[in-house]
Amino acid sequence: xxxxxxxxxxxxxxxxxxxxxxxxxxxxxxxxxxxxxxxxxxxxxxxxxxxxxxxxxxxxxxxxxxxxxxxxxxxxxxxxxxxxxxxxxxxxxxxxxxxxxxxxxxxxxxxxxxxxxxxxxxxxxxxxxxxxxxxxxxxxxxxxxxxxxxxxxxxxxxxxxxxxxxxxxxxxxxxxxxxxxxx
Amino acid sequence: xxxxxxxxxxxxxxxxxxxxxxxxxxxxxxxxxxxxxxxxxxxxxxxxxxxxxxxxxxxxxxxxxxxxxxxxxxxxxxxxxxxxxxxxxxxxxxxxxxxxxxxxxxxxxxxxxxxxxxxxxxxxxxxxxxxxxxxxxxxxxxxxxxxxxxxxxxxxxxxxxxxxxxxxxxxxxxxxxxxxxxx
DNA sequence: ACGGACATGTAACACGTTACATGATTAA
DNA sequence: TTAATCATGTAACGTGTTACATGTCCGT
Numbered sequence: 001x002x003x004x005x006x007x008x009x010x011x012x013x014x015x016x017x018x019x020x021x022x023x024x025x026x027x028x029x030x031x032x033x034x035x036x037x038x039x040x041x042x043x044x045x046x047x048x049x050x051x052x053x054x055x056x057x058x059x060x061x062x063x064x065x066x067x068x069x070x071x072x073x074x075x076x077x078x079x080x081x082x083x084x085x086x087x088x089x090x091x092x093x094x095x096x097x098x099x100x101x102x103x104x105x106x107x108x109x110x111x112x113x114x115x116x117x118x119x120x121x122x123x124x125x126x127x128x129x130x131x132x133x134x135x136x137x138x139x140x141x142x143x144x145x146x147x148x149x150x151x152x153x154x155x156x157x158x159x160x161x162x163x164x165x166x167x168x169x170x171x172x173x174x175x176x177x178x179x180x181x182x183x
Numbered sequence: 184x185x186x187x188x189x190x191x192x193x194x195x196x197x198x199x200x201x202x203x204x205x206x207x208x209x210x211x212x213x214x215x216x217x218x219x220x221x222x223x224x225x226x227x228x229x230x231x232x233x234x235x236x237x238x239x240x241x242x243x244x245x246x247x248x249x250x251x252x253x254x255x256x257x258x259x260x261x262x263x264x265x266x267x268x269x270x271x272x273x274x275x276x277x278x279x280x281x282x283x284x285x286x287x288x289x290x291x292x293x294x295x296x297x298x299x300x301x302x303x304x305x306x307x308x309x310x311x312x313x314x315x316x317x318x319x320x321x322x323x324x325x326x327x328x329x330x331x332x333x334x335x336x337x338x339x340x341x342x343x344x345x346x347x348x349x350x351x352x353x354x355x356x357x358x359x360x361x362x363x364x365x366x
Numbered sequence: 367a368c369g370g371a372c373a374t375g376t377a378a379c380a381c382g383t384t385a386c387a388t389g390a391t392t393a394a
Numbered sequence: 395t396t397a398a399t400c401a402t403g404t405a406a407c408g409t410g411t412t413a414c415a416t417g418t419c420c421g422t
Contacts, residue, residue: 001278009285019401028284032277039382041403063390064402080288087278087297089304094215095184095270097329101211102192103322105263114270138351139286146280146340153336157329168321202373222410224375246418247374
């Protein structure tokens with residue numbers, strides 16, 4: 001699944017320009033998918049060439065014409081076909097977890113700061129998603145709830161278990177600094 | 184953070200060849216980071232050129248010589264410097280969640296199958312990680328526990344809330360098929 | 367006999383990001 | 395006046411994957 005499919009998906013919820021697609025992706029999908037202008041605009045042009053979307057150009061004075069795209073029948077079929085493929089496994093790339101793996105190489109203060117930051121971030125994002133669960137379709141609610149559940153679980157885990165990495169980093173520090181081993 | 188840093192990290196836990204690095208990544212990091220041979224071998228060569236790792240070649244009869252890499256002092260410093268950067272936000276890419284967003288375009292059976300599959304997968308992975316929590320360093324335990332907590336939270340959420348997407352898909356199906364509207 | 371583990375490496379390709387180009391309008 | 399929002403697009407770049415090349419040994 002690539003940006004092109006994602007564009008088809010967004011358009012299935014309503015016509016939009018490239019710019020608007022980007023914004024909707026940020027609103028709705030940012031937690032589990034990203035896309036930049038540099039990938040969206042070329043994707044739309046290619047989708048148009050392939051007849052999966054069509055485009056109405058709204059002339060605008062003093063700024064580029066706004067090109068509003070809509071799904072064609074073929075586009076909708078392609079989207080459905082694509083969604084029918086069993087989804088591949090999630091890809092996660094977490095610099096935070098990599099850092100935690102090597103916690104014993106870092107000063108304890110640094111580890112703690114990273115965890116604090118992460119904790120705040122997760123709580124903020126969970127709250128943001130919670131606010132979204134009321135005002136939207138069942139699918140949107142489901143997605144928002146899913147995200148919230150995960151952020152909350154991560155935050156809870158961090159609070160309960162942070163001592164595991166913090167104490168290990170402390171030991172390593174004592175080890176290499178010779179703290180408490182002064183003669 | 185890229186494959187090069189990850190290689191340094193793995194090497195900080197013990198010397199290894201490219202092949203072994205790949206396997207350790209699969210064991211330990213597969214849940215939140217990926218890397219293929221095609222990226223690891225070039226990375227190691229470049230790290231060697233830059234003096235961050237050094238390499239002892241073990242001659243082997245009838246198969247390519249095994250090149251065992253180890254961190255240099257510079258390499259260790261570079262790794263620590265890299266880890267000290269506050270980690271960027273996690274990147275998640277989930278085809279599953281995208282599919283759920285557009286649940287109303289799919290047959291209910293398909294949705295249910297996707298959720299069942301995901302549920303089994305999460306339960307299996309959680310169990311696998313649970314087994315790992317006993318026999319390893321504090322950092323490894325922390326990471327394994329984190330992964331397990333998230334898989335379990337996701338599974339629990341799916342079981343409790345799957346009706347949200349399943350019923351919506353059903354409604355959409357009734358809508359477009361005209362089921363229950365026969366004359 | 368066949369696939370999988372061991373072992374390294376390269377080249378073509380895919381995919382996406384970043385930065386740039388262009389430029390008006392509006393709010394702080 | 396500075397930044398953000400609106401609006402599209404291209405080119406250079408980075409990073410990683412896939413498939414290929416090469417070959418042995420071991421288990422079934």
